[in-house]
Amino acid sequence: MLQITDLHTYYGESHVLQGVTLAAARGTVTAVLGRNGVGKTTLCRSIAGLTPARAGAVVFDGNDITRTPPYRIHDLGISLVPQGRRIFPSLTVQENMAIAVNTTRSQGWDLQKVFAVFPRLAERRQNRGNELSGGEQQMLAIARALVARPTFLILDEPTEGLSPMLVAEVAGVIRRLKDEGTSILLAEQNAAFAVKVADYVHVMSKGVVVHSTDPVALWQNEEVKTQLLGVPAAVSPPNTRPGT
Numbered sequence: 001m002l003q004i005t006d007l008h009t010y011y012g013e014s015h016v017l018q019g020v021t022l023a024a025a026r027g028t029v030t031a032v033l034g035r036n037g038v039g040k041t042t043l044c045r046s047i048a049g050l051t052p053a054r055a056g057a058v059v060f061d062g063n064d065i066t067r068t069p070p071y072r073i074h075d076l077g078i079s080l081v082p083q084g085r086r087i088f089p090s091l092t093v094q095e096n097m098a099i100a101v102n103t104t105r106s107q108g109w110d111l112q113k114v115f116a117v118f119p120r121l122a123e124r125r126q127n128r129g130n131e132l133s134g135g136e137q138q139m140l141a142i143a144r145a146l147v148a149r150p151t152f153l154i155l156d157e158p159t160e161g162l163s164p165m166l167v168a169e170v171a172g173v174i175r176r177l178k179d180e181g182t183s184i185l186l187a188e189q190n191a192a193f194a195v196k197v198a199d200y201v202h203v204m205s206k207g208v209v210v211h212s213t214d215p216v217a218l219w220q221n222e223e224v225k226t227q228l229l230g231v232p233a234a235v236s237p238p239n240t241r242p243g244t
């Protein structure tokens with residue numbers, strides 16, 4: 001569904017993505033892992049058109065979107081849940097979503113469905129963004145992306161700053177979206193979380209993908225785990241995957 005080939009992205013003269021190549025298959029969860037500063041957010045932004053690449057290609061559903069403006073990429077079905085959530089603090093939960101609703105696609109999420117799946121947001125619907133907890137803000141950021149009715153959802157560090165209980169809740173949401181046919185690209189530092197929900201994983205280091213494999217094989221690779229993912233050697237493998 002998404003094919004990225006030899007992508008190079010800069011901030012001014014700073015060459016951040018130095019030839020990223022990866023693919024994300026339709027109907028799957030594809031994780032992009034790596035330590036802080038390797039270029040995960042830059043990759044998400046390049047796909048969404050917010051920081052366009054200077055060289056290489058992003059092809060989505062057969063369309064070359066490398067230099068397509070962000071609003072057009074959004075219309076094609078890609079929604080980004082940015083790192084740090086970026087919800088509107090002075091708008092209510094309901095208003096944050098209402099401004100994102102896509103009425104041009106007949107199928108998909110609307111406010112009613114969001115409130116059914118995220119009961120916490122339903123309770124908080126009249127609260128303003130700045131009155132929400134970190135976990136509630138993350139759920140709202142995901143919900144806001146969903147009402148745009150994407151076929152491809154990019155989640156940039158959705159578990160950052162969340163308690164283990166809320167991390168588990170985000171995992172549940174990701175599995176549900178996948179079951180409903182949404183394809184997902186998940187950028188994460190939290191490898192232990194990502195391998196539980198991903199079908200395939202790419203590991204980045206210094207602006208390139210250095211390792212692409214399935215989650216079980218990744219978790220068995222002590223060298224990659226300790227050197228590229230910062231997972232302490234003592235952490236035991238998750239014994240419950242996928243889908244649990």
Ligand SMILES: Nc1ncnc2c1ncn2[C@@H]1O[C@H](COP(=O)(O)OP(=O)(O)O)[C@@H](O)[C@H]1O
Nearest residue numbers: 011014016034035036037038039040041042043
């Ligand atoms: N707006 C920016 N201007 C200049 N450099 C940036 C900017 N955003 C990120 N960088 C740099 O690009 C590199 C990759 O950052 P980022 O994509 O945020 O990594 P990650 O999401 O993996 O932590 C880092 O060295 C970071 O300092």
Ligand SMILES: [Mg+2]
Nearest residue numbers: 040041083157
């Ligand atoms: Mg980031």
